[in-house]
Amino acid sequence: MRDVTIRPARPEDLGSLAGRLGQDRFFADRLDRQSESRGVLLTAWRGGLVIGDVYLWLEPAEEPEIRRYLPETPLVTHLEIHRDHRRQGVGTSLIGAAERLLADRGHDEVALAVEIGNTAAAKLYTRLGYRDWGHSAVKCYSLADENGHRDVEICDVMVKALAR
Template sequence: MTPAATVRIRSAELSDLDDLVALEEHSFTSDRLSRAQFRRHLDSDSAKVLVASTGPHRFLGTAVVFFRRRSGVARLYSIATHHAARGQGVGSALLDATEQLARRRRCRALRLEVRADNPAAARLYERLGYRRLAALESYYEDGGDGWRYEKLLTG
């Protein structure tokens, strides 16, 4: 579909709301962010919504990261890649941008959770230097298990 070299990562804007919600609904069957949640995160100092695209309204993926005051750990709350863009480096580009953002905010680590039944995502995180910290039994809304991962952000 799209080589990773042409993927642009930018901050989401209010005009992206429809596309953000559509990708969320397309990507997840449970634990979805609602339109109201996306809208709140777009205006929040403690959250950042990133968009991967090849141009205006050509959404390939999104990432939502949270920052807590006086915490050195950022949390990647959600990452979604359009099904047609999977395997094209979009997830890696979003993770890299999220890590850079966390470093700029002086975070020492980035944490995330992934479904235990999503081995492709777990492999991506491990390949990019994330280490598994904990098993999360019945973590997801539908009762699915998960894993918590962390990457130290040095340099």
């Protein structure tokens, strides 16, 4: 995808991310985590507009089951593509960039959680080489809102070995 640039988000991107993709609290949180080397927020840009993102969670997982079975494994989270740019390979490009970055940092595998029932995402991840992790589904939580409420999703976990 020659017309798409993928790069880590910068603090000055917050307005574009929130304005185009919404979720200003989420992006502010992920940029803070990135500044502390706890993750990487990769962004996809086309023609000067942000069109997608994915976050690489590098700190211990929030989910106890993932911490137990995959204690050192980074997580690909929050793959999001703007509605006008879906089904054009942007998500695949973001996942590929995330995997290369992780492999370059010495990681042997990567994991992700996909909400049960999100068959389109599960098909994409399977096509990209992700496989069920062999344990039960887990509860995944959203970023807390201003009242401390977190949404819960039941998710399957998938893993992939990274080529180095």
